[in-house]
Amino acid sequence: MFGRLLAACLAFYCSFAAGEVTQITNPAICSVGLLCWEISGAISESDHRAVVKIANNLTSAMPPPYYFRLNSRGGNVESAIAIGRQLRRMRASAITWDTAPCYSSCVFILAGAVSRMLGSNIGIHRPYSLSTEKRDYDNVQREHRRIENLAKVFLAEVNVSPALFDAMMRIPPEQIRILSPSELDAYGISEEDPVQQEIRYAAEARRYGLSKTEYLRRKAAVDCGPDRSSRCWS
Numbered sequence: 001m002f003g004r005l006l007a008a009c010l011a012f013y014c015s016f017a018a019g020e021v022t023q024i025t026n027p028a029i030c031s032v033g034l035l036c037w038e039i040s041g042a043i044s045e046s047d048h049r050a051v052v053k054i055a056n057n058l059t060s061a062m063p064p065p066y067y068f069r070l071n072s073r074g075g076n077v078e079s080a081i082a083i084g085r086q087l088r089r090m091r092a093s094a095i096t097w098d099t100a101p102c103y104s105s106c107v108f109i110l111a112g113a114v115s116r117m118l119g120s121n122i123g124i125h126r127p128y129s130l131s132t133e134k135r136d137y138d139n140v141q142r143e144h145r146r147i148e149n150l151a152k153v154f155l156a157e158v159n160v161s162p163a164l165f166d167a168m169m170r171i172p173p174e175q176i177r178i179l180s181p182s183e184l185d186a187y188g189i190s191e192e193d194p195v196q197q198e199i200r201y202a203a204e205a206r207r208y209g210l211s212k213t214e215y216l217r218r219k220a221a222v223d224c225g226p227d228r229s230s231r232c233w234s
Contacts, residue, residue, distance in 0.1 A: 048086070066090055066093065075104075077108065084109045084110075084111055087114075088114065088157075088158055091114050093113050096116070096121065097119040108154065125174075126172060127173075158193070
């Protein structure tokens, strides 16, 4: 899917980190003709402001798809969720790759994208506060519940299972659990959001003058070929 999309965009390269937009040093990662930004380093509110600024500066002359490369070990959870929501409003896609991490709160940004290139270095652990101040149990518990509610509401909004947050909570913050392709799929972090896929399938069926059922039947025949499986239409 991404191979088709990468060839269809504008020749423009820039990135942002820590709230600033700068030129990508290695645009080959994004392929020729790709409108692409990069989120790298610790995720903060300044990164959210940078994404909002990018979205506000886009015009009808620069239609989707838009791509965001993710290269982060995490950061502020609330900022990451806000960025994920902004990517969803932009109908943006996210790119991860094997040699760069997308850990911790970065996964919320990945979840917000409508299309995703999934590498093998996507990991989770329990969100934690950077504060070292003395706090009582009840205050910390209330903060945990607030973040849990914020995260689960967001994940449900973007068609990702809120159980992903439960899995995060089981991993101590000093550890990382790398998610396998089957785990990503089970949580709903697939190559394409189901609503976005429904929109695309309907558009393609219209283009070929087919009913949705006939379009899906023909697509299954092409995708599965002679090697049928339980996931293929009969």
